[in-house]
Amino acid sequence: MFWPSSILLFTAYIVSGQNRSFTIDYDNNTFLKDGEPFRYISGSIHYSRIPPIYWKDRLMKMYVAGLNAIQIYIPWNFHEPVKGVYNFTGAHDVEGFIKLAQDVGLVVILRSGPYICGEWEFGGLPAWMLKEDPTIQVRTSDPTYLQFVGGWYDVLYPKIKPLLYVNGGPIITVQIENEYGSYFACDYNYLRFLREKAVELLGTDVILFSTDGSGAHNLQCGSLEGVYTTVDFGPTGQKCRKAFFLQRQWEPRGPLVNSELYTGWLDHWGKNHSVTHIDVVAKSLDLILSMGANVNMYMFEGGTNFGYWNGANYPPYQSVPTSYDYDAPLTEAGDITDKYIALRQIISKYNPVPKMPIPPSTPKHAYGKVSMVFDGTVQDILTRFSPPLPVNKSQLPLTMEQIGSYYGYILYRHVILVNLTTASILSVPGVRDRANVMVNGRPLGVLERGGETDVNITGTKGQYLDILVENQGRIGFGSGMLNNSKGIISNVLLNGSIVEGWEIYPLPLEDLLRVNLSMATGISPSIYVGNFSFQGTAEDTYLDMTNFSKGQVFINGFNLGRYWPSLGPQIRLYVPKSALLAAPSINYVMLFETENVLCPSKQICAVEFMDTPLINATVPAGSSEEEGQEITFLRR
Template identity: 40%
Template sequence: MLVQIFSTSSIFLLALLIQVSNGVAVVDATTDAQQQQSSNRTFKIDYANDRFLLDGKEFRYMSGSLHYSRVHHGYWEDRLVKMQAAGLDAVATYVQWSAHEVEPGVYNFKGQNDLVQFIKLAQKHKLYVILRAGPYACAEWDYGGFPGWLLSDNETMVVRTMDKKYMAAVKRWLAVLLSLVKPYLYHNGGPILMVQVENEYGSYFACDHVYMKTLADIFAGHLGNETVLFTTDGNGQGYLKCGTTPRAYATVDFGVTDDVKQAFAPMREFNKQGPLVNSELYTGWLDFWGKPHNYGSTKALISTLDQCVTLKASVNMYMFEGGTTFGFMNGALIPYSSMITSYDYDAPLSEAGDVTDKFMAYKPNLPPVPGNTSKKAYGSVQMYRLGSVVELLDVLTPSNRMVQSLGPLNMEQLRHYYGFTLYRHTFKKGYPPSFLNISGVRDRGHVMLDQQPIGVVDRAIQTSLILSAEAGQTLDIIVENMGRINYGSAINDNRKGIVSSVNLGADVLTNWKIYPIMLENLFNDLTTSASVEKGTGGSENLAEFRQKRRQLIDHHLSFQSQQQLDERQDEQLDEQLDEQLDERQDEQLDERQDEQLDERQDERQNEQEHKERYLKLLEAMKQEQNEIPLKYRQHLLQQLQRQEPQQPQPPQLQQQQHEQLLNEPTIYSGIFRIPADSKDLQDTFINMCSWKWGVVYINGNNLGRYRPTLGPQTTLYVPKYFLNNSTNHIVVLEMDGHSKGSVGGAKLDLIEKPQLDSTCF
């Protein structure tokens, strides 16, 4: 007899239904040591019966997404416990390549990047792991998860294709990552059930089936053929046609809908047999600066989940907790618009890991849920001016990092991948008022003449200003990388800083000094170390061959009669061997020439293929440059419908904003103390309403960007693990000038609650 226990009043009870209805067995993610060592642990796809099999028994999963890179590692266990208490079977997570391979061949898997520890904690709390291993992630993360150094020396590289330089880096990275996680696959005793290859590749212009097949072969080569690989694409035939590969099971993603069966139809048409899987059922949505905060309908989410369960589908809720995009790692879209620091996503668990109304609506049907972490308003902090960026340049840029160049270099050429860069030019002659054109600014630049602010250029608004200058004056342009594009063909146009020439009137300005702004230099505790193993190789040279020839002579002589050969016979033998050597060298030369000819032909073919890829890329970028990607379009339209028309600003307010903008980028510092005898440190939020545009550090930890005049986010989340039971140092880089306070400083307020749907004026 079937037991029907789901209803629209319980989102998380659906996980229990998956385990007990229709005769499906409950199988814990953690087992005793003996079972973990058993070779009988299996996870397979039963195509004939449209289901997964876990240890031979029918299995479906209810999963939630949690990005370990967006939640402080001190809180991983807290969040996983809450997910398990919600009745989930699994946690899905992306691996962000850029977080782990910080430079080519230099890896970081410690602390916040300790992927193995995250996997072990999931298993400890009876959660399976669905590993979304990339190499591309998207995830509204800078460059879609690709490391910035990919852009350093590869001007025409096309990512997510068979581009040779790209694939060389991918193969090296995957060899490290997949070897690391292999021991934690389910059949090896770990919790990893499935591993995703690439992500939403069907939405990418390239549609390179060779690339997808090569990736799947690499995954299988490292993980073994018994590992279940899968792909995720939008629920359309066009997406599935380009995004799938035979070696990986094709799954789809879609948001809340009135007709789940219809939403799954493209997947079922593509996969005639096999389990239904929605790898991303959206619980809410992401936010952009200057747009309203997104909310997801709880009622619609529950209805969609109910329908998924009725169809016996497995589901991953994206997101279950969104977390925070700390530092400079937010993504962006074309037409250029960057994502906010908070990745709250209106998920069941908030940015700070709190149980929300969306979660609590189903609490009566759940076991006791762990309590929320405590929050505290630590009060106001007086901030004092340390100095402008220009005044502090000797601290922010070590002398060995300043670069002189005929023209501007982009940040990737400087090996400075995130944050800010100062470009300096000294005029050799005077100029009457002329247009200063900085069309290559990526993404926003503060222009100053002899440290006096002139204005701001922004790639999305305006890239030129009127400027007059005298000989000997200094032009400074402080450029902010506001986040790399993470989606679409434009991920191939992601270099930052100033990426083309700077013109004043008809002249191209040359002879630049370029200063990478290294804000971490303000703190003494941000040090890293890494080592790279390097291999060596060698080949047989001519001297070695001649030594072998001498051995040949000795060998030949050993078979001669004991009668002594006369000198002529020995010379003749030498001559014969020399002739053989010359012939062999000629043969080797001919072979090498043939090899070189083949290599040249391969190079020409690769060049032609690369040219075709690049032309296809340029065409795709041209088509997409003014078009919001389909994946994001519906949600942005919903935002616009909710957004009230903006009223023209009074002239007085416009003038005030202009005056506030004309401030040189300046660094402020403040301290607050938490008594050493305090029992517990607590999370807090920094209210940025007294400030305009910039970034905040606390005790050396980059909290992320703030833009409270744009909204919707006006606070920054501070996990308790960033705080000290003593003196706490706050540093703010304010680009546009704070709105309150005097020359002596301004204030920050540390409050108990976030503000994610407001602006400050």
């Protein structure tokens, strides 16, 4: 179950004239940092969900809360969105983020994947793998998958190695996979491959660890020799003793570790905002620390799923909103909460907190209403791009992955071959995940994965049948990850017969600001554009989307994320000041609205910038999730 302690006790290195080591003292059930007992009190933070201008602000707030460590994920798809094309700059500068944490005074617990979960698109795995091999068995010893993972680590780990604690950096431990015991495959050869790759590229001078839910089966399939076993569990009171008892079955000696103490929980569209009471979290933290255990709070700040980075869960298919606030001690915008204050007080009982003021919440500004003017339909997009959009012609529908367009929207067009003077039934059973059906731009209905996939249509020979499909986020947990293709993944039927002959268009919405659609008309899914300016410096704000129904919003070309106020619970989107341009510049707001009925063609509508969030609107009765946290916590 575990290797002898000698394998995990490492030689101290000489760095800048100082001995640096981070080891496990099995005799005294503790970590040793530079030979001295060390207990970490950590919080999870995702650099990929926070604007870089705020990285230091958030890290300082965590430090002042009394934390001495942070835990971070590295989302593979965030750094290699296209096979062989890597991005480690700007918002993707994970090395810079880790160094900044060290400058602030925090050590780092690294969860390098390759799978991370975290309600992130595809659990952090790159969608291009599905183009390379549609049958790929992710998170197993499938040779193709191992080849891709090995190639990724050949790039990532050399960047990480200089940042290990023994090499002068802040990284004290590195995770192998993520909660693998919750995955059906239970493939030890895969875990061994990951362990050996870490040893090959990082050396033996870092503690490798696993974390799994506190169930016997989770630990059975998630633990591996040579990798220190830790557990995770929510604020469950005295049940934490049972969880640590299970850890002891796999690690009879060594530090107790809860790698994920949940400070809140995730949201889904159409469900009420999740809230975990302050006292519940505070009491659980107090108990864990009183036992001398190490703890990481997930999340300390959740942040935002900008762009298309939100994930989804299954079954049933449920998409995660743009906000990843998580009811955490720091809000989505990094604001101080009562939960932050309460947890800081608990921490102060066990570790001295810094004698410095708590950094203030960032200022918010209400910039007011912005008129949004109809500027064209999705059909207009197809002919107005310059150069023209690529067109993929196929007898049968192709998936988004097959044409190399992985996120957002895709449009399938078929020329009707015969007059449909009476209602015919169009069936799209393979819609992934939501589709608007139109004939010559006339909306006929909305189809949805897990819901209605048939619609009545009429039309005449030569008219266009358009199916606009939205990828609402790939599943990032469980066996549903093996069926993660997007677009239309099976045949389309008309009155039971297969529809053949399609033109397939990717829709790069990020480029729409350079498209002139001012002469467009229609009422199908459409683009709306507005602009505003302001005096003084830019401040954070929130964009209220009440007057619209569903779509994607861009500010000055920055993909802010999805909105769906007609479903909730999120109504307003967090807008960091880095997305805004101060005077004399003009700020542009662009919406791609798929279902609006309040703002028809040529009518002026408005969005409103406000100074308070609204992510917790009540959703219709009967659709909210049970608040029984103990059952839900088993999911992670």
